[in-house]
Amino acid sequence: MGAITAQTNQHTAGSKKKKDAASPALKAVLHLILWVVALLQIFPLIWLINYSFLKSGDFFGSGILKWPKSFEWNNYVNAFTYGSVPRFLLNSLFITTVTILVAAFLALMLSYAFTRMEWKLRGPAMAFIMLGMIVPIHATLLPNFILFDKLNLIDNPLSLILPYIAFSLPISLLIISGFLETIPRSIEESAVMDGCSVFGVIFRIIMPITKPAIATVCIMNFISWWNEFIMANTFLTSETFKTLPFSIMKFTGQYSSNYGAQFAVMTIIALPTVIIYLLFTEQMSRGITAGAVKG
Amino acid sequence: MQTPVTANTAVSVPRRQKPLWRRFLAQWQVQLMIFPALIFIFIFNYIPMYGVLMAFQDYSLFKGFFGSTWVGVKHFEMFFNSPDFFRVIRNTIVISLLKLVINFPAPILLALMLNEVRNLAFKKIIQTISYLPHFLSWVIVSGFTISILSVDNGSLNISLQALGLIDKPINFLSLPEYFWGIIVTTNLWKEIGFATIVYLAAIAGVNPSLYEAASIDGASKFKQIFLITLPSITPVIIIFLILNIGSLLNAGFDDLLLLGRSAMLRDVAEVIDTYAYRIGIINNRFSYAAAVGLFKAVISVGLLTMANFLARRAGTSLW
Numbered sequence: 001m002g003a004i005t006a007q008t009n010q011h012t013a014g015s016k017k018k019k020d021a022a023s024p025a026l027k028a029v030l031h032l033i034l035w036v037v038a039l040l041q042i043f044p045l046i047w048l049i050n051y052s053f054l055k056s057g058d059f060f061g062s063g064i065l066k067w068p069k070s071f072e073w074n075n076y077v078n079a080f081t082y083g084s085v086p087r088f089l090l091n092s093l094f095i096t097t098v099t100i101l102v103a104a105f106l107a108l109m110l111s112y113a114f115t116r117m118e119w120k121l122r123g124p125a126m127a128f129i130m131l132g133m134i135v136p137i138h139a140t141l142l143p144n145f146i147l148f149d150k151l152n153l154i155d156n157p158l159s160l161i162l163p164y165i166a167f168s169l170p171i172s173l174l175i176i177s178g179f180l181e182t183i184p185r186s187i188e189e190s191a192v193m194d195g196c197s198v199f200g201v202i203f204r205i206i207m208p209i210t211k212p213a214i215a216t217v218c219i220m221n222f223i224s225w226w227n228e229f230i231m232a233n234t235f236l237t238s239e240t241f242k243t244l245p246f247s248i249m250k251f252t253g254q255y256s257s258n259y260g261a262q263f264a265v266m267t268i269i270a271l272p273t274v275i276i277y278l279l280f281t282e283q284m285s286r287g288i289t290a291g292a293v294k295g
Numbered sequence: 296m297q298t299p300v301t302a303n304t305a306v307s308v309p310r311r312q313k314p315l316w317r318r319f320l321a322q323w324q325v326q327l328m329i330f331p332a333l334i335f336i337f338i339f340n341y342i343p344m345y346g347v348l349m350a351f352q353d354y355s356l357f358k359g360f361f362g363s364t365w366v367g368v369k370h371f372e373m374f375f376n377s378p379d380f381f382r383v384i385r386n387t388i389v390i391s392l393l394k395l396v397i398n399f400p401a402p403i404l405l406a407l408m409l410n411e412v413r414n415l416a417f418k419k420i421i422q423t424i425s426y427l428p429h430f431l432s433w434v435i436v437s438g439f440t441i442s443i444l445s446v447d448n449g450s451l452n453i454s455l456q457a458l459g460l461i462d463k464p465i466n467f468l469s470l471p472e473y474f475w476g477i478i479v480t481t482n483l484w485k486e487i488g489f490a491t492i493v494y495l496a497a498i499a500g501v502n503p504s505l506y507e508a509a510s511i512d513g514a515s516k517f518k519q520i521f522l523i524t525l526p527s528i529t530p531v532i533i534i535f536l537i538l539n540i541g542s543l544l545n546a547g548f549d550d551l552l553l554l555g556r557s558a559m560l561r562d563v564a565e566v567i568d569t570y571a572y573r574i575g576i577i578n579n580r581f582s583y584a585a586a587v588g589l590f591k592a593v594i595s596v597g598l599l600t601m602a603n604f605l606a607r608r609a610g611t612s613l614w
Binding site: 026107125138139141146165166169197223229245278285 | 324325327328329331332333335336337338339340341342343344345346349356359405408409411412417420421423424425426427428430431432433434435438439440442443450484487488492496516545548549552553568571572575576581584585588592
């Protein structure tokens with residue numbers, strides 16, 4: 001009898017420890033699973049970079065990752081020359097920069113008007129903008145194609161910049177105004193007392209204060225438009241204005257056997273977004289959670 | 296009695312009659328703050344809705360919207376009677392359901408596991424890595440998926456052969472039976488981290504005293520997950536579930552278009568959206584494509600309303 005009670009006592013003592021920290025075995029399994037997930041997530045990227053340094057001859061043979069005998073920087077040179085990377089890169093940079101600047105500028109003014117001003121149609125206007133978010137991009141492709149065709153804007157950077165701005169606005173407004181609501185109004189009030197105009201308040205006081213939110217918006221918009229392909233594929237027809245994702249397409253035709261250069265192009269396209277993501281992870285996840293978990 | 300009334304109206308009438316555009320102009324600074332944005336959204340998000348009306352016309356680019364002849368529901372009948380109808384609807388629903396059943400719970404599971412990790416640096420690393428693919432373009436993802444799955448020297452074929460599971464390399468991207476699996480896997484890989492972050496944020500908002508009370512009462516870790524964490528984040532899960540059910544007909548677009556390019560895959564890869572895109576923009580049958588799009592939009596609105604109705608009965612609602 002005594003032995004049994006001792007055992008149960010021991011048992012409860014053991015389970016008491018379990019409550020605070022999971023058992024080591026369980027913890028090890030958990031960590032193992034998470035490492036496997038991480039490995040699966042990162043593997044294709046390592047694979048991509050690895051293959052972008054291989055010579056054409058190196059592709060054959062067994063093994064999944066292949067250590068190159070010498071790094072084949074030639075692939076990157078080929079990517080630049082045959083893939084028209086420099087021109088497409090400039091196009092992409094131009095289109096995304098204009099888009100994110102105009103979108104941030106408009107969204108800042110909008111957020112100020114929605115959070116700080118009282119006006120009659122504020123509610124309907126807000127609903128109007130937020131409902132715009134529900135409209136799926138591919139549903140607008142055909143009508144916008146016809147619209148741009150009428151305006152002679154097909155194959156013009158504006159045919160991308162304008163819809164990109166329109167599709168950036170709702171989410172940008174959501175993030176910046178969410179941030180603005182947390183800021184006390186006293187600074188603006190004293191500025192107005194000192195005779196500052198509306199635009200003065202927005203650009204000399206609100207803009208510096210909301211910098212974190214504006215940065216989040218710019219980064220998010222940069223990433224989504226840098227990667228955008230379907231609209232670009234629909235509205236651009238000539239080589240002059242095509243964006244970076246088209247560099248890959250150049251290798252599907254006559255240079256399709258040049259795998260190394262294809263992987264080099266993909267690495268070049270992925271690099272800016274990956275770097276920006278790694279630099280601003282914190283800001284990105286804050287922006288997303290601000291929009292998603294509100295109630 | 297009469298004089299004050301007339302005096303009153305005499306005073307107020309001129310003020311009320313100050314024309315609208317004058318009052319509008321007087322406030323030009325304030326109007327400038329919102330009008331450019333409203334115009335942008337109106338032109339590029341709302342005007343395209345007129346495309347809906349094209350579905351009832353024989354739209355021609357040369358005659359324009361007002362010159363084209365109205366034909367009623369001709370294009371809808373054509374779509375319902377076309378041999379493509381069943382195939383496209385089936386693909387849309389199957390791909391969408393597969394994504395829902397597999398890719399919806401996966402991030403919740405990952406978030407629950409990450410939440411149990413006490414080592415913050417380790418948690419951060421896993422989170423960062425799993426979120427990374429979200430930032431890659433589908434153009435890149437499809438590019439290396441095609442390479443990994445290719446017949447000659449694709450990594451998957453090499454490893455399967457090395458493990459002795461297959462004798463000959465399989466041409467994964469031209470055989471219809473593998474396509475749905477490929478789409479679900481690539482989507483899972485790309486998007487798992489994004490949703491995980493949202494769920495982690497929701498879990499972080501759970502009141503810690505609940506866990507303290509539970510552990511004093513002797514609840515195990517698993518019990519705490521099922522009795523505290525999951526119920527606490529149920530509202531977030533339900534909202535995402537509603538959005539997912541409401542967009543049941545959005546089976547995907549970029550991924551299907553880029554990975555399902557091969558004509559051999561059309562039978563399993565073409566969904567309503569990509570079908571409308573191919574018919575409309577590549578074959579220039581604008582009205583037919585608009586009819587297909589409108590058919591989808593109507594059903595989507597119905598689904599969203601139904602899902603929200605169900606959610607309201609469960610206690611959470613979108614609107």
